[in-house]
Amino acid sequence: MANRNVPIPRRQLYIGGEWREPVKKNRIPIINPATEEIIGDIPAATAEDVDIAVEAARKAIGRDDWGSTTGAQRAKYLRAIAAKVLEKKSVLATLESLDSGKTLYESAADMDDVAGCFEYYAGLAEALDSRRKTPVNLNSDSYKSYVLREPLGVVGLITPWNYPLLMAIWKVAPALAAGCAAILKPSELASITCLELGEICREIGLPSGALNILTGLGPEAGGPLASHPHVDKISFTGSGPTGSKIMTAAAQLVKPVSLELGGKSPIVVFDDIDNLDIAAEWTLFGIFANTGQVCSATSRLIVQENIASAFMDRLLKWTKNIKISDPLEEDCKLGPVVSAGQYEKVLKFISNAKSEGATILCGGERPQHLKKGYYVQPTIITDVNTSMEIWKEEVFGPVLCVKTFKTEEEAIELANDTKYGLGAAVMSKDVKRCERFTKAFQTGIIWINCSQPTFNQLPWGGKKRSGFGRDLGEWGLENFLNIKQVTEYTSAEPLAFYKSPSKN
Ligand SMILES: NC(=O)c1ccc[n+]([C@@H]2O[C@H](COP(=O)([O-])OP(=O)(O)OC[C@H]3O[C@@H](n4cnc5c(N)ncnc54)[C@H](O)[C@@H]3O)[C@@H](O)[C@H]2O)c1
Numbered sequence: 001m002a003n004r005n006v007p008i009p010r011r012q013l014y015i016g017g018e019w020r021e022p023v024k025k026n027r028i029p030i031i032n033p034a035t036e037e038i039i040g041d042i043p044a045a046t047a048e049d050v051d052i053a054v055e056a057a058r059k060a061i062g063r064d065d066w067g068s069t070t071g072a073q074r075a076k077y078l079r080a081i082a083a084k085v086l087e088k089k090s091v092l093a094t095l096e097s098l099d100s101g102k103t104l105y106e107s108a109a110d111m112d113d114v115a116g117c118f119e120y121y122a123g124l125a126e127a128l129d130s131r132r133k134t135p136v137n138l139n140s141d142s143y144k145s146y147v148l149r150e151p152l153g154v155v156g157l158i159t160p161w162n163y164p165l166l167m168a169i170w171k172v173a174p175a176l177a178a179g180c181a182a183i184l185k186p187s188e189l190a191s192i193t194c195l196e197l198g199e200i201c202r203e204i205g206l207p208s209g210a211l212n213i214l215t216g217l218g219p220e221a222g223g224p225l226a227s228h229p230h231v232d233k234i235s236f237t238g239s240g241p242t243g244s245k246i247m248t249a250a251a252q253l254v255k256p257v258s259l260e261l262g263g264k265s266p267i268v269v270f271d272d273i274d275n276l277d278i279a280a281e282w283t284l285f286g287i288f289a290n291t292g293q294v295c296s297a298t299s300r301l302i303v304q305e306n307i308a309s310a311f312m313d314r315l316l317k318w319t320k321n322i323k324i325s326d327p328l329e330e331d332c333k334l335g336p337v338v339s340a341g342q343y344e345k346v347l348k349f350i351s352n353a354k355s356e357g358a359t360i361l362c363g364g365e366r367p368q369h370l371k372k373g374y375y376v377q378p379t380i381i382t383d384v385n386t387s388m389e390i391w392k393e394e395v396f397g398p399v400l401c402v403k404t405f406k407t408e409e410e411a412i413e414l415a416n417d418t419k420y421g422l423g424a425a426v427m428s429k430d431v432k433r434c435e436r437f438t439k440a441f442q443t444g445i446i447w448i449n450c451s452q453p454t455f456n457q458l459p460w461g462g463k464k465r466s467g468f469g470r471d472l473g474e475w476g477l478e479n480f481l482n483i484k485q486v487t488e489y490t491s492a493e494p495l496a497f498y499k500s501p502s503k504n
């Protein structure tokens with residue numbers, strides 16, 4: 001077992017490069033979901049703190065040490081942050097697991113991804129210097145033009161708890177690479193590592209106000225950020241209902257938003273797969289990784305009828321092999337869900353599915369050997385029909401529902417039978433069929449013969465109710481840039497549109 005005695009730092013809000021007590025001095029308890037114990041507390045920001053942070057961010061943009069930096073200079077800061085994250089990886093990973101219930105293996109992988117994301121955007125920041133000013137040929141003798149890519153300004157970044165530091169960094173890294181000044185509002189359910197990012201920024205000497213970190217409750221800290229008149233953009237990842245509220249608040253000021261919301265992604269398994277075990281493991285990983293708390297989790301299995309019995313048998317065998325334990329235990333592959341609220345919500349989805357006539361093929365309860373903590377067994381639900389809640393709604397827990405199909409057309413119809421459009425996976429060795437599914441899936445992310453692998457270089461986001469805009473890749477950087485056209489009249493001739501007074 002890893003060292004569970006890593007002390008939980010007692011931090012304040014990180015504003016203008018300093019730790020600052022919230023104006024109202026309130027704090028929120030930190031709960032370890034594996035033990036249900038309070039292990040510390042975080043500061044609770046309110047509108048007053050948001051005002052101070054926005055002011056600090058505005059000042060940073062107006063100062064040369066941040067507002068006049070080149071991409072190459074900002075890349076140095078991003079690389080220094082990446083190096084510090086790796087230096088502190090073991091402590092950060094343990095803190096992430098203690099706070100969110102994530103297995104230590106996954107928290108450690110997240111820290112590598114965090115460092116990788118900073119490195120990736122350091123590269124794009126450097127490349128931005130040569131793309132900052134792009135001449136545009138107008139085929140005109142009278143005008144010459146160019147396009148500037150400039151930082152958008154002060155940006156608000158509101159993020160969820162499922163990958164507490166990583167989801168924040170998907171926004172923080174490109175925002176800083178672009179030259180924006182950012183205010184990060186992480187989830188009150190898991191904020192420890194985001195506050196530690198503040199300490200890292202202090203240690204590496206990031207110019208003050210370039211990144212500000214406000215922990216606190218959604219309506220009290222996130223709300224005022226979304227509606228603040230001096231915040232130029234909100235980039236949000238979280239639930240659909242909160243996304244709607246943020247969009248409504250931003251709409252009052254015609255403030256741009258990008259929304260990465262939930263999903264109910266399908267995984268379609270065809271009878272031509274060579275190896276049932278390989279497909280079974282990807283199917284499991286698609287729904288049980290991070291205890292199912294993944295926006296893109298492939299939570300609807302759509303399996304071809306003639307292999308369904310054999311495939312389900314294999315799935316059950318693999319599921320029984322998953323080690324469920326305290327997330328800090330070695331080889332733990334399924335930890336608790338994040339909070340008491342999430343635990344109740346997941347169990348309610350399971351009991352509703354039962355009441356609606358579905359069959360709980362395995363799981364569905366608290367594991368017998370774990371008396372404390374918000375643990376839910378990996379659960380597979382069959383005899384599902386398309387009008388059931390479990391088919392339609394995002395559970396955000398370790399719950400897979402299953403339907404069978406006979407024809408390709410039927411599989412496509414079932415896959416797209418959702419209000420969401422984030423991810424979709426197809427398992428088949430028929431290349432042409434995979435191409436047909438790639439076209440037919442109404443989503444922003446397609447996985448072929450796998451589920452969930454995520455790369456910094458690729459755009460991340462969805463359509464339909466899964467939101468709009470893209471994180472990651474070059475698209476993640478574009479989110480934080482203002483495109484400015486500059487047009488110059490180069491002719492010595494007059495415009496000659498109005499009648500000249502000299503001709504009166
Ligand atoms: N598409 C993606 O990339 C992606 C990634 C991770 C999670 N998610 C989604 O996130 C959800 C789970 O995360 P969650 O429970 O933290 O979501 P949530 O919407 O409850 O909270 C997300 C963030 O919004 C803040 N917030 C809450 N109310 C607010 C308000 N009125 N104004 C401003 N901010 C407010 C919260 O404090 C938190 O920081 C799931 O639906 C999941 O699918 C999506």
Ligand SMILES: NCCCC=O
Binds near residue numbers: 162294295296452
């Ligand atoms: N693999 C990272 C997925 C992020 C969304 O929840």
Ligand code: NA
Binds near residue numbers: 030031033
């Ligand atoms: Na927590």
